[in-house]
Amino acid sequence: DAGVIQSPRHEVTEMGQEVTLRCKPISGHDYLFWYRQTMMRGLELLIYFNNNVPIDDSGMPEDRFSAKMPNASFSTLKIQPSEPRDSAVYFCASSLGAGPPYGYTFGSGTRLTVV
């Protein structure tokens, strides 16, 4: 099993540009989560999906952020337009089932730098 795959690993972009982060969850996992990690705020849950349907997006900071999951094997997190304060590491994680005590399997993260 290749685990949760995120791309790109690093992204540097200019303020105002659109940024798209990608995630491929573990096959068979029906929950997918997007987290943001910063020094100041730690790990924050942005949004999560169950069976490709967004369940809770209360952590999405602004309308500039959007996430989609068109199928069970792919999700995107888009920022448009990007701002320097969006610089962070963005993690995707997937999980099997509803509430089993397995924790999540995380991807390696995308480090986003907005200049």
Added chain:
Amino acid sequence: AQTVTQSQPEMSVQEAETVTLSCTYDTSENNYYLFWYKQPPSRQMILVIRQEAYKQQNATENRFSVNFQKAAKSFSLKISDSQLGDTAMYFCAFMGRDDKIIFGKGTRLHILP
């Protein structure tokens, strides 16, 4: 809302020593799960150990064990015979009914040779 607090931002211990990382949490739920995750410099988030709140027995995984005190809402991690590869950020985390994992701010652990 649930909260997770790690009061030790950074710790250092000598290799082979035992170290304990503290974590407290707040919740009104009775059934939940607690986790410790490790984040080495590679940035990968790795599940170290988990504990179900309904189990009184403390979880153990090789050199890693927890001290779960449900009434006190405390969930500390003990690392025995620490190794250089244990150097990492350690995050305490809580999962309740809503299946969302809430993380603490982390403790940066340095294992010194």
